[in-house]
Amino acid sequence: MPALNMCSVLFVGGGQREMGEEESGFVDMEWCLALPKIELHAHLNGSVRDATLLELAKDLGNKGVLVFSDVEHVIKKSDRSLAECFKLFDLIHIITTDHATVSRITKEVVEDFAAENVVYLELRTTPKTNETIGMTKSSYVEAVMKGLRAVETVEVVLSPCASTLEPEPSTSVNDASTKKKQGRIFVCLLLSIDRRETTASAMETVQLALKMRNQGVVGLDLSGNPITGDWITFLPALSCAREQGLPITLHCGEVRNPKEIKAMLEFCPERIGHACCLEDEEWKMLKSLNIPVEICLTSNVRTNSISSLHDHHFDDLYRVNHPLILCTDDVGIFSTSLSHEYYLAASTFGLSKAQMFELSRGAIRHIFAQDGVKAFLNEVFDSAQTGLLWRK
Numbered sequence: 001m002p003a004l005n006m007c008s009v010l011f012v013g014g015g016q017r018e019m020g021e022e023e024s025g026f027v028d029m030e031w032c033l034a035l036p037k038i039e040l041h042a043h044l045n046g047s048v049r050d051a052t053l054l055e056l057a058k059d060l061g062n063k064g065v066l067v068f069s070d071v072e073h074v075i076k077k078s079d080r081s082l083a084e085c086f087k088l089f090d091l092i093h094i095i096t097t098d099h100a101t102v103s104r105i106t107k108e109v110v111e112d113f114a115a116e117n118v119v120y121l122e123l124r125t126t127p128k129t130n131e132t133i134g135m136t137k138s139s140y141v142e143a144v145m146k147g148l149r150a151v152e153t154v155e156v157v158l159s160p161c162a163s164t165l166e167p168e169p170s171t172s173v174n175d176a177s178t179k180k181k182q183g184r185i186f187v188c189l190l191l192s193i194d195r196r197e198t199t200a201s202a203m204e205t206v207q208l209a210l211k212m213r214n215q216g217v218v219g220l221d222l223s224g225n226p227i228t229g230d231w232i233t234f235l236p237a238l239s240c241a242r243e244q245g246l247p248i249t250l251h252c253g254e255v256r257n258p259k260e261i262k263a264m265l266e267f268c269p270e271r272i273g274h275a276c277c278l279e280d281e282e283w284k285m286l287k288s289l290n291i292p293v294e295i296c297l298t299s300n301v302r303t304n305s306i307s308s309l310h311d312h313h314f315d316d317l318y319r320v321n322h323p324l325i326l327c328t329d330d331v332g333i334f335s336t337s338l339s340h341e342y343y344l345a346a347s348t349f350g351l352s353k354a355q356m357f358e359l360s361r362g363a364i365r366h367i368f369a370q371d372g373v374k375a376f377l378n379e380v381f382d383s384a385q386t387g388l389l390w391r392k
């Protein structure tokens, strides 16, 4: 390596490069794995490992709760319509919704994201109740927290919400000293409201999120089967969250529904997910309001919300510099990973390593955690930049 002096260092697009280094080749899967990444749209129960689901279903089969041979092929199937996805979610919820299992799947999901170099994860999940096992929305979220504390492979840092009145330090929640641990992942929770819920139930979730915003809950999500429920049902709860400064992301435009899409955009959430079925007027509105979009390529194509990757609105939004974040939605349901979504974007839309790096780093601007976390994440990207973009 040549001795470093002022003349031997070039500054390119914010990156630093030494003489003798050249831009390295095309984006491949290995590079996407090495890229630090930020995941902002991942549903807990959509991200469960197939192997875990099969193991749990077998156990329930042995206990006579379900017939394993009836569900095995449903879990293993990889191509699903949107309607079939929601049938599968109902099955997954039967399999996973007890406190111990919720903790287990949380631990595994976080470990899986960390293993592919996700450095900040906003994990979303719908707090559930089940009187027969004493589960309340609050105890469900406690079980998720327990899962975070159980993570073994990586240090888990919980960060409070950006709207927390008093700045609170981010804290490690698991034992950071074990030798087995490799690196660190920031994890925050979004509490989801399911479109099947009532106004009162949605309000309960908002109250829980507000109560837990010093403990890692950083915002709210509205999700669930887009052909059920009505936006107006959730508006009082979401408005209450808004008044208290809690950031909100909405599933918007997964199916055609101009009236609802317009109402959602008028609400001006901090982010929206999907935005597949917008018409001209709604596109213009989205762009003029500059609402960041969580893009889930594989999910949108698998569920037929978008006809093919080449027709995906990622291209249009990216070219006009609209804020967007590549996300997975449900790695388990769609057999994907965040690294694979980055690879798909690069290979489909012809993006370079420098462009992909900036796309990944750009997600930092849209996280819901406190600003201190943004500074830390920027440092992570600064230190990874030279190795990822230049070769000797």
Ligand code: 6MZ
Binding pocket: 043, 044, 045, 046, 085, 089, 090, 124, 125, 126, 127, 192, 194, 195, 223, 224, 225, 226, 251, 254, 299, 303, 329, 330
């Ligand atoms: C809308 C979705 C979704 O909350 O039980 N969910 N909602 N569109 C999607 N695209 C395919 N994928 C997942 O995780 C599963 C729940 O997340 C929502 C659904 O409400 C599903 O029941 P949790 O952890």
